[in-house]
Amino acid sequence: MAQPNLTRGPRAARGGWLRLNQRQSEGLFGYILLAPIVVCLATLVVYPFFFAIYISFTNRMIGGQAEYIGLGNYLYLMRQPDFVASVRNTVVLVFFVQLIKLVLGLGIATLLNQPIRFRQFWRGLILLPWAMPAFVAFITWKLLLVPQGGAFNFILIELGLVNTHVEFLSSKALAMPSVITASVWRGFPFWVISFLAAMQTVPKELYEAAVLDGANAWARFRNVTLPSIRHIVLVVILVSTIWTTNSFEAVFLMTGGGPSNATLTFPVLAYYSLQSLQIGEAAAVSVALLPVFAVLALIIAVLLQREN
């Protein structure tokens, strides 16, 4: 059988030992350019990802040997009241934070898209909470909300609205709303800026036509603005949902997951597991959320594909 000659001929002279046509050559060149980032992704994202899944099925302690224990960590977690509470709290936190940020984001973005005075100033100002380091933001919120010396309690008592301290962070009823409020404050600028950027791409002619048709402001928002930016809205919701689900600082710095387990969320639960060096158990807490994230990531991918 004749062997392919990989080293001779005009292509070989131009392209080395491998015979490639123009398209293949460009394709190969593309892969070569992509290779470094693929290697980086594989090293920094894919390997830790699968490693975390692997150790969640082991009893590994930090620095120790891993022994396969099947679903042992998951079964142990499921039996813990804290795990059930963390599922419930994470869902509540994410749902309300996203809902409020959506309403605020759309409302403020719409306002900032109007020709109001000092518009650039307001647009810059709105970014401040997001620009602030998370730990500074949440420590500040904690200092505002604490009973002793907290600004909110001082104001409420001075105004005579209450006659004793309000336990914003240490009462079961108010702890989660307080964390939600702080999380919304820190995160809503991202939504505003994203929606504002999307709104600025909506052709003005659509609004002019709507006005000619007699549409009022609400009708223009509902029938022109919202359909035009819906993909951005969905992507922002999904991305932010993943961020909020994984957010650690808000809960840990403000309540430590308490009082009792009223604000205990997945990341804080994983942190506590890691304190006793039980990395297998901590990984199981994180991996337990994987199916949810997988579905969200799939939705994002589909939406982006449609957008393309």
Add this chain to the structure above:
Amino acid sequence: MIFSEEANDAVVERIEEWGAMKGVDVEVVMINENETVQRISAAIEAGTMPDAFDLGVDFALLLSQTGQLQALDDLYQQIGDAHGGWLDAMDAILASTDFGGAIYGIPYAASGINVLYRRVDVLEPVGEADAPATWQEIAVNSAAGQDPPSHYGMGFALSNVGDANLTTTMLQSWGGRIADDAGTTCTLDSPETRAFLEWITGAFADGLFPPGVTTWDGGGDNTAYQSGNALFIANPGSVYLNIRENDPELLEATRFSGLPAGPAMHIVPVTAKLRGIPASTSPEKTELAKDLFAFLAEDEFMEQYMSAAIYGPALDSQLEFAVFNESPVHIGLADAALNGTPGTFPDVDNAALAEYQTNFLTPRMIQRIVVDNLSIDDSIAETQAACQAIYDKHNQ
């Protein structure tokens, strides 16, 4: 790194002095001691462990079980001999069966000792000037002296922080036990635990705790006391150092005493701060690290260090330091180091108990009652189950 900048600086200078003397390049990295577990865990996994480091006994227990620490029995003996011997508490703490008979850290101070602070300027006018002998007396004194919302009596954390594990000490003072003598079976479900919970949740219901104690962070008691919001706190000494420098009026109004007793026994926990050498350190650097530990243990330096730190003595020779005979808080720390109850007495100090404490199960058992309105029986049953699950995991 501890609360005292002066003590931190003294250690850095001393290590650098040793490096210059030996011709060794040293790099001292100071980390917040509350982050030791995270930082060292990351270093182990990344293979970037330091050649020597400071750690607590609980962490040493966990690390020794995975072979991360070198045994230092010879150095322990050598330093002890050079300084008149170790205090009995140090020997007892390091004798934990989970260490397997080896010494995995060189104590440099007795730690974990809480001193009771009380506002005598408020308590004296209501006839409660004397140091309370029991926890129940603290509640009585608090009720007499407090004036909410200006100030409350019992400034003890009931949240998910290490300070709140003082409630485990209280529980033991009532005769309650976390586990049996074998350290394998959880024994929380007992009449003693019920009696303790009835007392502490009763005090909470009576409004003797400042608002917010169920979510205080590690500085909650410090803030409450220094802002005049709490009449009693239990603190190792950081508050003393702060008010000594910044608030002479509050210092004047404060009296210090040892932790009180409960109805069953008097528990004053003493643990130790250790210096350890990772298993990954080379033989040559191990010898250098041992030399450094001996250098750091010298009395001349330790006297300077202890006067700025918030620890009790670990060695006999340290009992002679002026600070342990002059400073009211340090006198209390030295007394506790000498007469306190080592480790987790009466419970067995093992990895399961360390995880129980890391998960803050005692304060959370209290939170379940005062926050979630669970009955005492239900809260005990739930905590007993969670506790037993931890012990079972470690006994597999």
